[in-house]
Amino acid sequence: MLRKLFTPVLALLAGSAMAQSDDSLMIRNIADEILVNGKAYENLRVLCKTVGGRVAGSPQMLKAESWGVKALQAAGADKVWLQECMVPHWVRGAKEEAYYLIDGKKIALNVLALGNSMGSGPKGVSAPIILINSFEELEKRKDEIKGKIVFYNYKFNSKFVKTFQSYGDASRYRGTGASRAAKYGALAVLVRSMSHSTDNHPHTGAMNYDTTYSKIPAAAVGLEDADKLAAALAANKKVSGFLKTNAQMLPDEKGHNVIGELIGTEHPEQIITIGGHLDSWDPAEGAHDDGAGCVHSIEVLRVLKAIGYKPKNTIRIVLFANEENGLRGGTAYAKEAKEKGEKHIFALESDAGGFTPRGFGFSLANPSQLQKVQTWADLFKPYGVFELTNGGGGADIGPLKGALGTPLAGFVPDSQRYFDIHHAKSDVFENVNKRELELGAVNMAALIYLIDKYGL
Numbered sequence: 001m002l003r004k005l006f007t008p009v010l011a012l013l014a015g016s017a018m019a020q021s022d023d024s025l026m027i028r029n030i031a032d033e034i035l036v037n038g039k040a041y042e043n044l045r046v047l048c049k050t051v052g053g054r055v056a057g058s059p060q061m062l063k064a065e066s067w068g069v070k071a072l073q074a075a076g077a078d079k080v081w082l083q084e085c086m087v088p089h090w091v092r093g094a095k096e097e098a099y100y101l102i103d104g105k106k107i108a109l110n111v112l113a114l115g116n117s118m119g120s121g122p123k124g125v126s127a128p129i130i131l132i133n134s135f136e137e138l139e140k141r142k143d144e145i146k147g148k149i150v151f152y153n154y155k156f157n158s159k160f161v162k163t164f165q166s167y168g169d170a171s172r173y174r175g176t177g178a179s180r181a182a183k184y185g186a187l188a189v190l191v192r193s194m195s196h197s198t199d200n201h202p203h204t205g206a207m208n209y210d211t212t213y214s215k216i217p218a219a220a221v222g223l224e225d226a227d228k229l230a231a232a233l234a235a236n237k238k239v240s241g242f243l244k245t246n247a248q249m250l251p252d253e254k255g256h257n258v259i260g261e262l263i264g265t266e267h268p269e270q271i272i273t274i275g276g277h278l279d280s281w282d283p284a285e286g287a288h289d290d291g292a293g294c295v296h297s298i299e300v301l302r303v304l305k306a307i308g309y310k311p312k313n314t315i316r317i318v319l320f321a322n323e324e325n326g327l328r329g330g331t332a333y334a335k336e337a338k339e340k341g342e343k344h345i346f347a348l349e350s351d352a353g354g355f356t357p358r359g360f361g362f363s364l365a366n367p368s369q370l371q372k373v374q375t376w377a378d379l380f381k382p383y384g385v386f387e388l389t390n391g392g393g394g395a396d397i398g399p400l401k402g403a404l405g406t407p408l409a410g411f412v413p414d415s416q417r418y419f420d421i422h423h424a425k426s427d428v429f430e431n432v433n434k435r436e437l438e439l440g441a442v443n444m445a446a447l448i449y450l451i452d453k454y455g456l
Contacts, residue, residue: 023379023453026309027446031383033303034442040295041434043071044354047294048285048429055115056279056322057089057253064278065256068294068319072260075298076305077317080260085332087255087322090116092282093246096219098190100129100241102232109229110222111190112202112283113245114174115325116209120217124244125149125188131233135173138180146185149241151221152177153192153230156419163196163415164352167422170194171205178218179210188217188243192226194419200224201424204281206325217245257329258319262301266312271337272448273316273347273406274300277323277330277396284427288418291429292354292437294319296411299441300448311452313345320396323351327395334399344406346451349394350444353422354437355413357384360447361392363401363408369456376450385443387412407456411444 034040047067054064065082072080098109113119130148132138138145152173156166171194178189193203200222209215221229232239258278264270276293280286297317304311321329337344348360364370374388393401393408400406413436421427 020379023450026449027379029307030303030445030449031442033306034299034438034445037306038299038438038441039075039302040299040437040441043295043298044287044291044432044437045429047291048287052285053282054278054280054286055090055282056087056255056325056328057250061255061279061321065258068258068278071298072258072301072317075260075302077260077301078263082256083259083332083336084254084256085321085328086252087328088116088326089250089253090325091248091250093119093248096246097124097244098219098242100229100239102237102239107228109190109225110200110202111219111243112204113247114191114207114218114220115204115281116206116249117178117218117245117247118215118249119245119247120188120243124242125217126242127187127240129229129233129239129241131230135180142184145181148186149188149190149243150177150181150186151190151229151233153226155192156194156196158196163419166196167194167419174205174207174220176208176210178207178216179213182213182216186216190219190221190243193220193223195223195422195424197223197420199426201426203423204283205423217243219243219245255321255328257321257333259316260301261314261316262304262311264312264314265310268314269343270313271316271342271344272313272451273318273344273397273400274444274448275318275320275396276350278319279322279324281324281423283423283425285429287427287429287432288353289422289427290323290351292432292440293350295437296350296354296441296444300445303441303445304449309449313452315448315452318396323396330396330399334403337400338403344400344404346409346456347397347400347406348409348411348444348447349397350411350440351394351396352411352415353413353418354432354440355415355417356436357411357439357443358414359385359387359389359412360409361389361412363391363393364456365405365407369407372456379450380443380446383442383446384439409447411440413440
């Protein structure tokens with residue numbers, strides 16, 4: 001009697017074990033192909049060294065789109081096309097100039113204008129500098145702000161182990177600091193760079209103006225210079241400063257999402273989107289942000305094609321336009337998907353660098369879906385992924401969830417070095433490790449294989 005009761009359970013367990021074994025072999029096949037014959041690293045080298053920084057609206061943006069089309073075609077996509085969207089065209093202009101005067105001595109500041117900021121005009125801004133350590137302090141000292149350069153010295157919170165928490169906490173000073181200071185009559189703002197780094201490279205990034213107030217120039221300061229300036233101001237020394245930036249916003253330009261796909265064999269109408277953003281800031285090559293995410297995504301398509309895998313659903317790679325200072329590509333992609341009535345069953349984004357894989361963060365419809373994904377945990381462990389957690393996605397695929405309710409995931413590599421180079425001159429190809437980059441693609445391809453096979 002007991003044997004009859006346990007027989008169906010044993011059969012179920014045996015079937016599950018066989019499926020896990022088959023999946024383990026398939027993922028091993030994926031890993032072998034990428035680690036031995038992978039193209040991600042070479043694709044990234046070509047993008048970084050022949051295109052470089054790729055600000056939306058720039059000539060480099062168009063060169064990057066051409067690179068993306070060729071890379072997807074070479075990877076074996078069944079179809080490649082461009083999806084048009086209008087993108088902002090911000091231009092940095094000539095190199096910024098900044099210094100401060102203390103006891104009659106001029107001390108240079110290493111700065112970068114913030115993305116979307118307006119220039120100072122040809123004469124620059126000369127004014128006393130006031131140290132502001134938080135928005136709370138700004139409000140308390142609002143009567144002291146008029147006619148000054150506000151220096152926000154809000155530091156990355158070192159207590160956060162996951163550095164994206166530090167970034168989320170500090171980046172509000174970059175995003176809205178200029179307008180909040182302009183509200184009280186500030187003439188310009190300097191912002192401590194969003195980084196834990198120990199060098200003096202300033203880190204740019206997007207800011208936004210509240211059109212209720214004056215559009216004042218804004219620039220990021222390298223950390224070493226920020227510490228020296230803060231120390232002088234904290235000592236109650238009289239410090240005046242000078243800032244000259246040459247940025248301007250030009251009329252929107254025509255840009256494109258670059259899209260390639262493997263057409264599904266059973267449910268071609270059901271789409272799994274994988275992507276990263278093709279644009280980057282201009283001080284460097286956009287290697288980790290987000291060249292790595294683009295080549296990760298292309299490599300997923302390439303490896304599935306190379307090993308002869310026939311996806312049930314359509315696998316679509318999207319190299320998104322204009323994530324950095326507008327999100328026009330992700331917005332356009334979701335808008336067209338909704339207008340066409342497309343069925344998007346899952347979307348995965350890589351936009352956290354090409355460092356050692358740690359996990360995936362998921363934004364799913366219900367807890368049972370996450371529980372299902374977590375049953376695959378042992379399949380990822382040989383390749384360095386130990387975290388399949390709730391909460392994640394990406395800026396570019398976020399609009400899909402808003403428009404269609406699409407389940408999302410974000411690839412999570414180790415984050416400890418990311419903000420050392422994020423939006424700075426050090427984000428170059430030489431700072432990407434080949435094996436780490438490839439292992440990211442291995443884990444992304446493994447997840448896509450499992451989602452395609454089993455669904456959510």
